[in-house]
Amino acid sequence: GAGVSQSPSNKVTEKGKDVELRCDPISGHTALYWYRQSLGQGLEFLIYFQGNSAPDKSGLPSDRFSAERTGGSVSTLTIQRTQQEDSAVYLCASSLDGTSGSRFFGPGTRLTVL
Amino acid sequence: KNEVEQSPQNLTAQEGEFITINCSYSVGISALHWLQQHPGGGIVSLFMLSSGKKKHGRLIATINIQEKHSSLHITASHPRDSAVYICAVTPPLSSYNNNDMRFGAGTRLTVKP
Numbered sequence: 001g002a003g004v005s006q007s008p009s010n011k012v013t014e015k016g017k018d019v020e021l022r023c024d025p026i027s028g029h030t031a032l033y034w035y036r037q038s039l040g041q042g043l044e045f046l047i048y049f050q051g052n053s054a055p056d057k058s059g060l061p062s063d064r065f066s067a068e069r070t071g072g073s074v075s076t077l078t079i080q081r082t083q084q085e086d087s088a089v090y091l092c093a094s095s096l097d098g099t100s101g102s103r104f105f106g107p108g109t110r111l112t113v114l
Numbered sequence: 115k116n117e118v119e120q121s122p123q124n125l126t127a128q129e130g131e132f133i134t135i136n137c138s139y140s141v142g143i144s145a146l147h148w149l150q151q152h153p154g155g156g157i158v159s160l161f162m163l164s165s166g167k168k169k170h171g172r173l174i175a176t177i178n179i180q181e182k183h184s185s186l187h188i189t190a191s192h193p194r195d196s197a198v199y200i201c202a203v204t205p206p207l208s209s210y211n212n213n214d215m216r217f218g219a220g221t222r223l224t225v226k227p
Contacts, residue, residue, distance in 0.1 A: 033215070042200070042218065043200065043202070043215075044217075045216075045217075058214065059214065093157075102147070102159040103147070103159055103215075104159065105156070105158070107155065108155050108156070
């Protein structure tokens, strides 16, 4: 597609449920990033993929969070046993490679945990 | 202390005014980014720079590597420029977290007609 797409755009879930958030990067972009923006807070780095591998998982806030990327394209961020503090906008971005170039952001998924 | 500091936090201007947003950082970087986030939440990358100055339309971004400081200027501001402007840095490629983008808290700009 022309840009980074994310789905769903909005997700409301109950505390304790698992959720999956999807990111489709720009075709040909090898680097993919996940960020989180909590209400009234700044952006927070979660994880970075170069191809299918994730050399940097340092930003994942807990072991309830995991992410995978298959085929060097689509990525899924999974949050298990969601908590209310997980409520945030989850943003995905991609860039041509991991060493240079601007990042292109998706529209985000707004997650609300009740 | 945050590694990336922006000022001001909030800025209100009248249409047509020249606007400056400042960013200071305390870590080594490979590049500095200026991002724009509109009320709907979408983020657009405005500039990525590692030295000197870049211009795109009414937007100008400068960086002083020695002083670890960058500025974003908007000339002839317009209400449609109203958004949150975010400064972010990416660390040197040799560092452990080689793509961990560090973000400033953002500057909320409101341009009144």
